[in-house]
Amino acid sequence: MTQNVDTRPQPLSAGMIYCHGCGKPIHESARSCPHCGAVARSARSGRSKWSAAILAFFLGGFGVHRFYLGQPIVGLIYLLFCWTLVPALIAFFEFIYFLVISEEKFDQQYNR
Numbered sequence: 001m002t003q004n005v006d007t008r009p010q011p012l013s014a015g016m017i018y019c020h021g022c023g024k025p026i027h028e029s030a031r032s033c034p035h036c037g038a039v040a041r042s043a044r045s046g047r048s049k050w051s052a053a054i055l056a057f058f059l060g061g062f063g064v065h066r067f068y069l070g071q072p073i074v075g076l077i078y079l080l081f082c083w084t085l086v087p088a089l090i091a092f093f094e095f096i097y098f099l100v101i102s103e104e105k106f107d108q109q110y111n112r
């Protein structure tokens with residue numbers, strides 16, 4: 001017996017993204033999903049906690065994640081003291097912090 005229900009994801013046409021709330025395709029410029037009402041991530045300034053975590057882990061000693069998060073002054077301080085390795089230590093704890101906080105909390109702090 002063949003099933004008529006196609007559960008495969010529909011191919012996206014140009015300019016469409018998947019809603020993170022319901023998974024349906026919505027236009028990338030949509031501020032919220034017309035299907036479920038979830039606020040589209042692309043409508044925010046779009047910093048991701050995963051990018052911040054990766055930057056903090058690999059380049060945190062140079063404050064790169066702080067530049068990414070829109071805090072160039074703090075990033076500069078990391079850069080100035082990178083030779084002490086203290087910023088690398090702080091960045092490692094920030095890496096863990098970025099991993100454990102929720103995306104909502106991250107957005108509240110860095111995507112306002």
Ligand SMILES: [Zn+2]
Nearest residue numbers: 019022033036
């Ligand atoms: Zn949705």
